[in-house]
Amino acid sequence: MSGLSVRNVTHRYGPRTALDAVSFDVAPGRFCALLGPNGAGKSTLFALLTGLLAAPPGTIAVAGHDIRREPTRALARMGVVFQAPTLDLDLTVAQNLRYFAALQGLSDRIAAGRIDRALHRLGMAERAGERARALNGGHRRRTEIARALIHEPAVLLLDEPTVGLDAAARAAITDHVHGLAREDGLTVLWATHLTDEVRPEDDLVILHKGRVLRHATAGAVARGAPLTEVFLGLTGEAA
Ligand code: ADP
Numbered sequence: 001m002s003g004l005s006v007r008n009v010t011h012r013y014g015p016r017t018a019l020d021a022v023s024f025d026v027a028p029g030r031f032c033a034l035l036g037p038n039g040a041g042k043s044t045l046f047a048l049l050t051g052l053l054a055a056p057p058g059t060i061a062v063a064g065h066d067i068r069r070e071p072t073r074a075l076a077r078m079g080v081v082f083q084a085p086t087l088d089l090d091l092t093v094a095q096n097l098r099y100f101a102a103l104q105g106l107s108d109r110i111a112a113g114r115i116d117r118a119l120h121r122l123g124m125a126e127r128a129g130e131r132a133r134a135l136n137g138g139h140r141r142r143t144e145i146a147r148a149l150i151h152e153p154a155v156l157l158l159d160e161p162t163v164g165l166d167a168a169a170r171a172a173i174t175d176h177v178h179g180l181a182r183e184d185g186l187t188v189l190w191a192t193h194l195t196d197e198v199r200p201e202d203d204l205v206i207l208h209k210g211r212v213l214r215h216a217t218a219g220a221v222a223r224g225a226p227l228t229e230v231f232l233g234l235t236g237e238a239a
Contacts, residue, residue, distance in 0.1 A: 157191075
């Protein structure tokens with residue numbers, strides 16, 4: 001399985017079980033929405049996937065690399081956009097990406113080509129020379145997504161990437177990332193608590209209290225009903 005594979009993953013914080021035998025796969029080129037209300041376990045799963053928390057019971061594989069047996073290879077194939085903003089606001093858009101490329105050990109020539117491509121991909125090319133501080137929230141987020149592509153990952157993880165953005169910026173970012181899956185073949189895991197970011201053809205994992213309640217395409221989960229209603233009915237919480 002060359003996308004993302006999560007098998008029987010459990011995590012406890014002391015007596016509290018945050019994830020309880022969570023299993024799902026995301027195939028290459030698929031956009032998978034990880035949908036769950038606050039406290040569902042989304043951030044915990046991201047922390048496990050990205051190695052912030054120690055490898056859990058169960059198995060996680062990124063592009064075929066088990067994170068316990070081959071952590072360096074697994075992490076190298078992963079692009080991550082964390083919930084908290086991480087740009088250096090005093091640097092320009094291009095400088096932020098160049099800095100990341102240098103950390104990855106890329107030559108200036110290779111970095112320049114990849115930065116150019118990533119910024120074009122996210123519709124940010126004309127802002128390359130602007131300071132991050134001058135950008136609105138949506139453009140900052142797009143810069144972070146572009147940066148997450150520089151090392152050419154196979155799997156892109158985004159933890160509630162639209163939090164705090166207005167409707168237009170949310171829609172633009174959601175569109176861009178769907179395009180990355182559909183057109184560039186990236187495997188995308190997109191954590192959210194907002195049903196309107198999920199499209200019928202997307203894979204959908206509904207997580208609630210650390211358990212997977214549903215895993216199918218969003219269309220198959222909703223079966224003609226509004227997804228918000230289905231989600232509310234399953235979790236008993238406002239979407
Ligand atoms: P989500 O990202 O879906 O909101 P989290 O992964 O943050 O969910 O939380 C899952 C559960 O684990 C919640 O019950 C939360 O209170 C608990 N939790 C999260 N982080 C910690 C922590 N550092 N210590 C103890 N409990 C935690």
